[in-house]
Amino acid sequence: MRSTAEARRATVLNAAVSAFARTGFHATPVTAVAAAAGISEAYVFRLFAGKLGLFVAAAGACFERIVVALEAGAERAGDAGPEEVLEAMGDAYAELIADRDLLLFQVQAQAVTDVPEVAEAVRAGYKRVATFVRSRSGASDAQVQQFFAYGQLCHLIVTAGLEQVPEPWARALTAGIRHP
Amino acid sequence: MRSTAEARRATVLNAAVSAFARTGFHATPVTAVAAAAGISEAYVFRLFAGKLGLFVAAAGACFERIVVALEAGAERAGDAGPEEVLEAMGDAYAELIADRDLLLFQVQAQAVTDVPEVAEAVRAGYKRVATFVRSRSGASDAQVQQFFAYGQLCHLIVTAGLEQVPEPWARALTAGIRHP
DNA sequence: CATGTGTGTGAGTGCACACTTACAAACTGA
DNA sequence: TCAGTTTGTAAGTGTGCACTCACACACATG
Numbered sequence: 001m002r003s004t005a006e007a008r009r010a011t012v013l014n015a016a017v018s019a020f021a022r023t024g025f026h027a028t029p030v031t032a033v034a035a036a037a038g039i040s041e042a043y044v045f046r047l048f049a050g051k052l053g054l055f056v057a058a059a060g061a062c063f064e065r066i067v068v069a070l071e072a073g074a075e076r077a078g079d080a081g082p083e084e085v086l087e088a089m090g091d092a093y094a095e096l097i098a099d100r101d102l103l104l105f106q107v108q109a110q111a112v113t114d115v116p117e118v119a120e121a122v123r124a125g126y127k128r129v130a131t132f133v134r135s136r137s138g139a140s141d142a143q144v145q146q147f148f149a150y151g152q153l154c155h156l157i158v159t160a161g162l163e164q165v166p167e168p169w170a171r172a173l174t175a176g177i178r179h180p
Numbered sequence: 181m182r183s184t185a186e187a188r189r190a191t192v193l194n195a196a197v198s199a200f201a202r203t204g205f206h207a208t209p210v211t212a213v214a215a216a217a218g219i220s221e222a223y224v225f226r227l228f229a230g231k232l233g234l235f236v237a238a239a240g241a242c243f244e245r246i247v248v249a250l251e252a253g254a255e256r257a258g259d260a261g262p263e264e265v266l267e268a269m270g271d272a273y274a275e276l277i278a279d280r281d282l283l284l285f286q287v288q289a290q291a292v293t294d295v296p297e298v299a300e301a302v303r304a305g306y307k308r309v310a311t312f313v314r315s316r317s318g319a320s321d322a323q324v325q326q327f328f329a330y331g332q333l334c335h336l337i338v339t340a341g342l343e344q345v346p347e348p349w350a351r352a353l354t355a356g357i358r359h360p
Numbered sequence: 361c362a363t364g365t366g367t368g369t370g371a372g373t374g375c376a377c378a379c380t381t382a383c384a385a386a387c388t389g390a
Numbered sequence: 391t392c393a394g395t396t397t398g399t400a401a402g403t404g405t406g407c408a409c410t411c412a413c414a415c416a417c418a419t420g
Contacts, residue, residue, distance in 0.1 A: 002397065005396075005397075023294055024204075024292070026206035027206045029378085039397095042380080042401095046397090051379090110335075110336065110339045112204070113340060113341070119340060127349055130350070134348075141351070141352035144353070145352055148353055150329045152332035152333050152336050153329035159290045159302075160293060160299060160302045161299060167307070169314060172310065172314060172325055173324070173325055175321055175322070175325060185367075188368095209407055209408085210407080210408070211407080211408095219368075221409090222409085222410080223368055223369070226368085230408080231407095231409090
């Protein structure tokens, strides 16, 4: 055996998050994920339950990585006040999405929520993130809501490339958003 | 002649916004748009420059309808203060997206921004909306930014179906958002 | 009526891609 | 060493779909 199936699954999931992030579910052939992972298409189908199963598993991996990053960020704030912890989590999230894979994957997943399995995975992912942010920061509901609202705005800024637009309307939207 | 090409284009665009909103660019066959518009697939290809041209035109129609709705909403606020005008615009937007087509189309368009023509159309659309909101409301950049941030949060709530989730984390995210 | 112009379609064509199957090679244990 | 299990693939198969083309009908204008 060259490798265990479990290890292969992990590398395939990394490749899948990256590939799906760039071109989305329907425009990303499984061959692209397989090639990025360095294995054959057929083996991807053995490791995961179809393309949809692969995408759902990738969503799980994506949100997992987000929660881990937020945990690490919150750790840097120790047991400071809610605002400080949220701020630290924001910084950690900004660093995490520097490579854009996790951000773009979330956008792509949101766009495929007409498939029930994906909608469920997205809900599960945000449940993990939101409950963690809430409990770890101890912030109010309104503060948590604001945290996610500006996070979603960040998604728009990056997907539309607004940080490259020098006009006033774009600068208004991007002002103060941490290095998108 | 049964109809003018221009009139056909308009009905096709309505069908396209609706169809693309539900299943996205890559998962929506042109036959579906054609069927919804009541014409043949071949004629859609004569009216628009390929599937991509159709999608870009639909994006234009989508943002056009949004600006019109915001204008009407702002009109109801007259020349009140920035907060009141923004509030009225928010109400108008909430009403407009009750059928979800315009909201979902924006999400789908964001997901296809790896295609340069789509990214350009999205930027153009948000440019129209943002400049109008800014100038018509006279609100500060920070207020405009907040307006869009919570708008994007609304998109997440609707796509993920969070308004159906009774758990505390979901209620924190949906609190106070106008009937998504 | 003849010619032209705009509206509209049926019937393809070719290709990309999800998924399967049959088979091979590596490793394990007795 | 030989049987069984796991890892891995090459080579299909079928289908859905973007896009084309030849052709038909409606209407105008001389």
